[in-house]
Amino acid sequence: MSTVPTETRTGQHSLFGWSLAALLREWSARVDAAADDLPQGTRGYQLLTAVVHGHLPSQAALAASLGIDRTVMTYLLDAFEGCGLVERQQDPADRRARRVVATDRGLEVLAAMDARVAAAEEELLAGLEPAQRAVLRELLERAASGTGPDSDPCRTVVQATRPAEAPGTP
Amino acid sequence: MSTVPTETRTGQHSLFGWSLAALLREWSARVDAAADDLPQGTRGYQLLTAVVHGHLPSQAALAASLGIDRTVMTYLLDAFEGCGLVERQQDPADRRARRVVATDRGLEVLAAMDARVAAAEEELLAGLEPAQRAVLRELLERAASGTGPDSDPCRTVVQATRPAEAPGTP
DNA sequence: TAATATCGTCTGCTAGACAGACGATCTGCC
């Protein structure tokens, strides 16, 4: 805890950005350590997760979801295809686009990774009570789901329509 | 919300890492947009914040707190010193080390930035109720304050002994 | 059909990160 400016919280300055960065850094390090059989470490894990669970229609959507460039997505997927973890399929509805689907092996690898990552996350959040971890996850997802490249125009509208099932609200 | 895999939460996979990354990405973009008068955008803001509020004794500690390399810290501080925002002072207790302190102008600039960043953060978290935002901030800081290079001396042991198995089983 | 936009790929280029060496300094041990 030595690098944490905890004692300085007397002022009103926010540690929000620092907390996000520190937490993501540590999460990435732990996922990297657990991602031996995946190209690109943390990013590979996130890519495979997005491929399997994201239902994203194209490489461009995949790239936007992960916040990476489309040209980077090309050689990232090359590596994954070379490992036999995903496949590019031509979208019959739009023959410019490629659908990215996981192979059976990709699903296996992801399942194994998911277990290890879940353990790593629990360890990462060991300083919080289990109930607090759940609240943090929920609030993070809610906050993050309002972001994104195309979220701006109608964000307020969409979020207003979203049911306010507050998870940890007193 | 098109890039958000919200509908796929039926499974047990975690969106924790994705949420962290997406939120930090959006936060960085907004802070970058607000950091016209600061070198290095978001990172410059974080550096100045750490200088002012962190009470970190050396460049190395500063670099560790921000998760950047010590050689990068050198030219980062060069830029800030060139702008008259911070000063390097020799530590009388350890003449190898340099204390980094903000100038008056640095304090002014940071204060102005803080206000803009606070507004940007509120906007970023507009999808959450005010009480939920406070909870999220608090939990994030608590979780992040347990991380860091030297926060957990046992972690190396744990990681060394872990044979890619669930570490939560005693 | 023509004009324009989008998708995925490829090609250069460049900024940035990292490893390593270096002098200066501190610490611990003999």
Add this chain to the structure above:
DNA sequence: GGCAGATCGTCTGTCTAGCAGACGATATTA
């Protein structure tokens, strides 16, 4: 005191990841 090793900040060189731009293929619109 003197020596060995560690640490701090800096500098140098290398090297990679990311980005802008162009390109063919395809979709969309007029």
